[in-house]
Amino acid sequence: MPLHERDMMNLSAPQRSSGRLALVFLGLMYAAPVVTMVTWATKTQTSRSIATLILAAILLAIVIAAVTRSWRRFFILQLPLSILSLGFVIYTLSFNMPPGRTLAHILVGASVEELRGFLQFRPGMVLMTVLALWSLLYVGLCFAVSPQWNFGGRTRAVSRPLVLMLLPLTAYAAFDPAQMIDGAALDPVVGSLFFLGGQIPEARNELGGSRVSKRAYRANRTGTEEVHILVVGESARKASWSSYGYSRPTTPMLDSMGREIVWLRNAVADANLTDWAVPIMLTGMSPVGFDMTHVRGNVFDIAREAGYHTAWLVNQDVAISESVGVKADDLICPPDLNMNINGRHTLDEVLLPGYRQELSRAASPRFIGIHMMGSHWEYYRRYSPAFQRYGSAAEMNRLSMVSVLVGSADSRTALVDAYDDSVLYTDWFLHELISSAKSLQVPVTLMFFPDHGEDLSAFDAATGHGGPHYTRHAFEIPAFVWMNDAYRQRHPDKATALEANSQREIRTHNVFYTEADLMGIHWPEEMPRLSFVSREFVTDDSMQHVAGGILVSRAE
DSSP, rough: OOOHHHHHTTHHHHHHHHHHHHHHHHHHHHHHHHHHHHHHHHHHHHHHHHHHHHHHHHHHHHHHHHHHOOOHHHHHHHHHHHHHHHHHHHHHHHHHSSHHHHHHHHHHSSSSHHHHHHHHHHHHHHHHHHHHHHHHHHHHHHHOOOOOOOTTTTTHHHHHOOOOOOHHHOOOOOOSSSHHHHHHHSSSSHHHHHIIIHHHHHHHHHHHTTTSOOOOOOOBOOOOEEEEEEEESSSGGGGGOOGGGGSSSSOOOHHHHHHGEHHHHOEEOOOOHHHHHHHHHHOOOSSSSSOGGOOOOOHHHHHTTTTTEEEESSSSOOOHTTTOOOOOSSOOOOOTTOOTBBOOOOOOOGGGGHHHHHOOOOOOOEEEEEOHHHHHHHSGGGGGGGGGGGSOGGGGGGHHHHHHHHTTHHHHHHHHHHHHHHHHHHHHHHHHHHHHHHOOOOEEEEEEEESOBOOOOSSSSSSSEEEEEEEOOHHEEEEEEOHHHHHHOOHHHHHHHHHTTTTTTTTTHHHHHHHHHHOBBOOOOOOOGGOSTTTTTOOOOOOOOTTTEEEOOOOO
């Protein structure tokens, strides 16, 4: 009789019974994530991917069994993998997709304080509670299993034909390598390892600007402490801001600031898509011949070279800025696990604590960039209930844009109401940024420049933005510069030039050169004619814009 069977004979009947029961429960806990993923995959994946998922799970179990040689060691070794599997499944079921690039960027971009804060909210607490209870039950069952039980006897006899049965399944799965890889990534353990070993490092490299081949600007700056803030707006329609004559008072707080703000009366976006407009803004490259392979750096790089401490606060998809290699000293991108194709659901105010913290850094020049969600569709998600002044958000849903396209007058009205409420919220948010900056005694500037505008069907022939044609309200944008008294006194020439140029046409690519000029940065290739705070400023009269990713000429 084999040794392990003699050891089993020495156990009492109750011990053998409880051990077998524990083994059954452990088996169910071990199999549950895989069974759940197979069930989910039947609704979303191909048969070959499902076959690979099953194959990966079985082969992994066989390999670990061959190494551990006993049920207790087998399941103890699986504990960390089991926790990863459970988290993998919870995320997949919650968001109907396995952990991937989105989650990787959230985790890499979030600070320790932000992750700690997430765990203090109900979703985070529920997740941690489930994982803790799962782990405790799992460990308890592991120690209820007899250490003498191993994979000999019947188990070994079953495993051999099982391996032979896997050969046809392997051949079927391997017929399409792409689907085979997709299926392997759906296994909770393999997928978790892919995520930790692939997606996380890739996200870290992307956020560090590894995709851009940079060259030094050889920038320099002389002067004392100053603070400069660039706020990149989103889908801001100039004609819907009361600062530009709109009948509804959508920007009351900014309007109340009077001459403190210098409004740019003829600001025009270079592109009607964020993926083009923001890279152009951050690099200063013209839309004519703009090519991502020609990017050598961005405004954060030149600021850092000149001695500024840089921060990038993002309530957008960070992939937009990472495409041009933005690498700030501090990256703040609060987690949002509910984002969808229309963007994040977190309100822009989530950036205020990080912004105020960056302002409080004393004794060093600081450049702070903010990328807000602004008035991006879905409009009714861009403001809190306190800013529900026009219409009712209850009338809005994701299909409202479709209703507009098929001619619903009610939807057109509701769309305008929700958009105007989003402008009200943006007005408050920008006023908060300026109010916080006013507490500083050093020279400070804040520039607001949106990526593009927005068409509204109640007023325009189109709705939204990003179409392949130049449409007036998708390109005409509200923009301004605020300077405190300390900056105006130190740089009167720039303040005077700004006032003089405020009525002229100003384009997206002027932002890079203007921001560098405001910061007092000099470099061999600087071009004062592209800075609208310079007396040498020359308006771009090319009339060329990027519409829907295509270079088009503006209609006169």
